[in-house]
Amino acid sequence: MLLENKTAVIYGGGGSIGGAIADAFAAEGARVFLTGRTPATLETVANRVRAAGGQAETAVVDALDAAAVNDHIDAVVEKTGSVDISINLITSEAIFQPLADISTPDFVAAIGKGLTTHLITTKAAVRHMVKQESGVLLFFGGSDHANVSPGMGNVQIGFDAVESLRKQWAVELAPHGIRTVTLLTGGVVDTFPDIPEMAGARQSIIDASPLKRAATMADVGAVAAFVASEKGRSITSTQVNISFGACYG
Template sequence: MLLENKTAVIYGGGGTVGGAMAGAFAAEGARVFLVGRTPATLEAAADRIRAAGGQAETAVVDAMDASAVNDHIDAVAEKAGSVDISVNVISQQGIFQPLADISTPDFVAAIGNALATQLITTKAAARHMVDQESGVLLFFGGSDPAHSIPGLGNVQVGMDAIESLRRQWAAELAPHGVRTVTLLSGGIIDSFPDIPEMEAARQGIVNASPFKRAATTADVGRVAAFVASEQGRSIASTQVNISFGACYG
């Protein structure tokens, strides 16, 4: 198993993407800790993992509360003995409008909140990883500077900002043996709400790929597990493109 005896903390673990990552980590032998604010979705994801023979625990924690996040990850480290993988897939508040139509307070708040939760959770994990001289911080979404299209509002700006944060972590943590990797996705179509309004967005993601295909949550989980494993140890301080060629970042 790729992740046997490893400990993974997934913020947003009750969501579609977070749950897929957690399931893939557990299938490869990791003990996973699912964190979020909604007990029902967390437990549903954990139950699926347990039913498949994996190890999963849940905790209701507000990832904007630094004290709560630190208390939780300290408890995980004490219980499991290490913090080997940390990933925050909590979505930012996407405002899909022309920039000219978005109020400054709304724009600033959305980007600020997205950066804040990422900074809080990565700081918490990094403390333990630096002490261990090992660990993997995974990020999701990524930055594609080659493609900009109208109407994305704050969405790509926020992902670009988070990728900049990831690069800074890479510079500071690599000397301590901590890898930072972003999964550059271009959009995961089976994570979208199953409503007619999203069909055009799904098709647009497929059309953007030269293969006319789009990554799924299962693809996300498989790649994340490999990247986080010792077999992926040379993948560091970079993005891994899982967009079927739609993104050029």
Template sequence: MLLENKTAVIYGGGGSIGGAIADAFAAEGARVFLAGRTPAKLETVADRIRAAGGQVETAVVDAMDAAAVNDHVDSVVEKTGSVDISINLITLEGIFQPLSDISTPDFVAAIGKALTTQLITTKAAARHMAKQESGVLLFFGGSDPSNASPGMGNVQVGFDAVESLRRQWAAELAPHGVRTVTLLTGGIVDTFPDVPEMEGAKQSIIDASPLKRAATMADVGAVAAFVASERGRSITSTQVNISFGACHG
């Protein structure tokens, strides 16, 4: 198993992408700790992992609360001895409008919240990883400056901001043996609502790929598990493109 004896903390672990990554990590032998604000969603993912024979625990944690996040990570390390993988999948509050139509306070609040939660959760894990001289910090979304599209509002700006944060973490943590990797995505179609008005968006993601394919939640989980494992140990300070070539980070 790729992640046997590894400990992974997943913020937003009750969501679709968080759940898919949790499934993959657990299937590869990791002990998974799901954190989020909605107990029912966390338990749905946890029940699925337990039914498959995986190791999982859940905790209600507000990832905007630095004290709560630090207490949770400390408790994980106390139980397991380490935190080997951390990923924050709390969704950016997207405002899909032209920039000229978005109020400045709304724009700043959404970007600020995304950066705040990423900074809090990464700091909590990095504190332990630096002491361990090992660990993997994963990020999701990524930066694709060649693929700007109108009407995306704050979304790509937010991803770019988080990617800039990831680059700074990479520079500071590499001397401590900590790897930082972003999963660059052009959109995960099976997370979209199954309604007629979303079909065009799904098809545009497929059409943007040279292979005319789009990544699925299972693809995200599989790549995340590989990157976080020792087999992916040469991958750091970069983005891994999981968009079937639609993105050019």
């Protein structure tokens, strides 16, 4: 198995993408620690992982609370001996409006939230990974500078901000054997609500691909597991494009 005896911490582990990554990591032998703010959704994912034969534990952690994040990851390392993979799936609060219509305080608060949680969770993992001289930090969303669309409001800006943060981490952490990789998807269609209003957005993502396909949750999980494994050890300081060619970041 690709991730046998590895410890993975997933922030936002109760969400659809977090759950898909947890499924994939656990199927490859990792012990997954799922964090979030809603116990019920975390337990739903954990129970699914366990039913499939995997190892999963949950904790209610506010990823904007540095003390809580640090206490949790310290407890994980005390229990398992290491933290090998950390991924934060919490993004900036999406405001799908023209920039001119978004109030400055709302814009700053939304982008700030995304950057704050990523800074907190990465710093927490890095404290241990530097001592280990190993580890993988995964980020989600990425930058696609060739495909900027109207109506996206602060969404892509938030992803771009986190990607800039990831690039800085990459150059600072590489000397410690720590890899940093962003998963660039261009949109995961099976996470969209199954309502008529979303049909156009779903189809536009598919149409943008030369293969006329779009990444699914299973695709994200499979690629994340490979990148985080020793098989993906040559991949770092970059984005991994899993958009079926729709993105050119």
